[in-house]
Amino acid sequence: MLAVDFLITRHGQTIEYSYEARSGRRLGIFGPSGAGKTTAIEVTAGLATPKSGSVTLDGRLLTQVGTSRTSVLLPPHERRIGLISQRPQLFPHLSVRENLLYGKGQRTLAPLLPMIERLELGPLLSARPSQLSGGEAQRVSIARTLGRSNQVLLLDEPFQGLDDRLRRELLLLLDDLLGALEIPVVLVAHELELVAQFADDLIVIENGRALGSGSLAALLREPATVAMAKILGYTTFVTIHGSSRIGVHPERVIAEADPTRGCVVPVTVLSTRDVGTGVRYRLRLGDQELVVTFADHRLDQDDQPRVTVLDPPVYGHDGRCLGRWSSTVAFAEDGGSNR
Amino acid sequence: MRRAPLASWLSIASTVAIWLVLIGPLIALLLKVSPSQIVTALGQPGALSPLGVSVASAFIALLILVLLGTPLAYVLARSPRRPVRWLEAGMLLMLLMPPLVIGLLLVFMLGPLTPLGGLLARVHLSATNTFFALIVAEVYEAAPYYVLGAQSTFVGLDQGMLDQASLLGDTPRQRFFRISLPLSLPQLTSSLAIAWARAIGAFGAVIIIAYHPYGLPMQVWTTLNEVGLQRALPYALVLLVVSLPFPLLAFLWSRHARS
Structure with a gap:
């Protein structure tokens, strides 16, 4: 279980809300652009430090600041949190193979082979990121993130900017690959369609505040306001x-x-x-x-x-x-x- | 028949004119100096030692810049803190300050009667008319070019990509050596090339605190004063030959690497 609770000021806007994501379930953070969704991702991953708040994963404190208790701020590289963002963020000076193995401390792709096959990355392994199409680059990015043992998976407007057909394909792929993964998965999106396809639970954000949260089906069928x-x-x-x-x-x-x-x-x-x-x-x-x-x-x-x-x-x-x-x-x- | 518009002729003409004006001195130099003059001038006993002094001092100055200037540039680029902005303002001040003034101020800072000069004397160093002084002057003249260039390179790094490296398990140190540095290398090399040209051609601060030992610029200056223009020109040509190829190559390579 991932529990996040934070207060932060960004571009003069106060963003303050909390969310919980349960293991094996997918939480959608949904709201218009600029509502403060990505900030929640950054706080969770340790990429942004809130004025006050906490991030707890399975009872372990990752972040705790601005309270009377001892401050905790685990750096991002020690959190074991995977992030797939809007852009694939492949390292341009490394080949696809090197990108996949990045930071894993091992030289063989063997453990990743099923995923490489599923994502059809075999022929691309020696290519450079600049030679890949947008969809290929995102597939590499998915394999790179899912190919390690994350405790949380964060998806920040994934596949934004790709055409509709490609986006649907990638979502289905991701859906399959996540399958039985027993970790909390958090999806940030400003399109309801994407969230509705993917999430089990939903939190709706507007102007830096949570308007409501609950199971996706219940919220859509009976919005509280x-x-x-x-x-x-x-x-x-x-x-x-x-x-x-x-x-x-x-x-x-x-x-x-x-x-x-x-x-x-x-x-x-x-x-x-x-x-x-x-x-x-x-x-x-x-x-x-x-x-x-x-x-x-x-x-x-x-x-x-x-x-x-x-x-x-x-x-x-x-x-x-x-x-x-x-x-x-x-x-x-x-x-x-x-x- | 379609005629080329006047505007495009004008822009081509002005481009050629500006290029000729800029490159003109170099053409003049090549027309004035004959190969035999170069051989005669450089054949004199001890004539090549300024070349050795210049190359060695500029090389050491660059080494110091890389070792100290790169971390400084990284901090200037990555830290949002206010004191860092003051550091940046200081670098700009050095960039804008005339080299002659830098030389004068260095005398006040490092001269034999100053506290820092005293400290240097304890380790048997002197910042007046020594090889060490030459290096100091070159570092001062070249540093802003490298540090500010490197800073803008580091500022341009994609934060999302750096974040991804962290989340994939990189400590800040690993991330610097595996992502930031390799991605910045072409532009760092360009900045270093400019710094090299500045260091090896340093004159203003050098004439004040490091008149001796002669590097190439001092050799050009004293030959011009004591013998005349014709005898100084071969040294000027040598100075160009050692100072320009590295920047040119670096620019070509960095353009290639970025594409």
Whole structure:
């Protein structure tokens, strides 16, 4: 178990939050650029010293500063923490083979052979980093980091800047290789899609603070506040009763009226567009707009069209989640609501 | 027919003009000095000893710079602390100070009647008109060129790459020798080459505290004063021949290594 708790000032911004990553699970640190995610990685790895805080790994203190207790600051090279960052950071004056063996104190690649094979690095071993493509360089970087016995693995916006297809491939590869690794894995990303594909648990960061944390599935299904819901991809908040609003996630809307599955909402179609994989609708719900793509169903536009927002979270006037939609509440067709 | 725009003709013409102006003195020197003059001048008894003095002193000065200047440059580059900025300002001051003034100030610092001069005397060294004084003067004149050059090289190192080396298990010392130094080598060599040209051509501080033993610049100066221009020119040519090839080669190599 990795427990990190820190306060640090960066470019005039105070960043203060804590996170826990359990062994064998993957934690996603998610938030917009500049929110203070990478700083958490640096503090964890010992690359940045917080004003105060601590880093504990399986009960062992790696960092402890700014408290009344004795200061501890284990240097990065003694932490056994692996980091795969946005850029592969291969050493340009060394061959791929030398990069893979860097700092391992051994001359043979034998223990790394299965990984070299899996990542198809065999033909590249004597190449220099400058001769590799972006994807190849990242594969070398993965092998170099996973090829040693780390106690923690940190992924800081990995594969950022590579094209989508390559990124998906590398993620799947990484997913396989991490497989049964019983260490805490922390992923930092500003794209929800990446986090959703990879993480088990999630902590959401904005402006240097944690907005919330928990298991990925629970957080996405029921964000605790409207602010949190907005960050997690809920685009539209529709008033249903007094000041109560339901949160609408575009991927949790179906093109039919089914009161047993969630909240049925009458809509006005503003425009449609065939996007090949489906039809994209711009809809009006009450006084809100929603953009949603239906892959296989078309909205019936002759009659009063209605959609069902699946099992949505409901928010009170203070923006806090009151629970999930209960089917006893129905949405009135005049835009108001009744029970 | 497409005509080359006036602007491109102008830029080519001005490039050639500036190049000719800069290289002009060298062309003039080569036109003025005949091979036989060089042979005659250098054939005189003892004529080659200034060459030996210059090469030996500049070599030792460079060695001192590498050993002391490289760590200093690394600290200047890597430490964010305020006192380090003062060190940097001091280096700039030395770079900007006229060499003649450096020589005068060295007399005040290291002269026989000063405390430091007294300390030197205890180890049987004197910083006035000795080979040691020549080295001191050359170090002072060349140091800022090497240290500031090396500093900017170290500043340019990719912090992410250095962090990765640490996380892969490198102590700061290992990281310096395995990553920082090899990656900086081409530019360090360039800086060292400039320092070499400055050290072997050092004159301003040298004429004040190390008039003797004669290195090449002093030889040029005294021959010019005592005999005349024609006899001084061969020494100037020799000075160019020993001071320039290393910088030129270093530049070519570092360009090649960086690409």
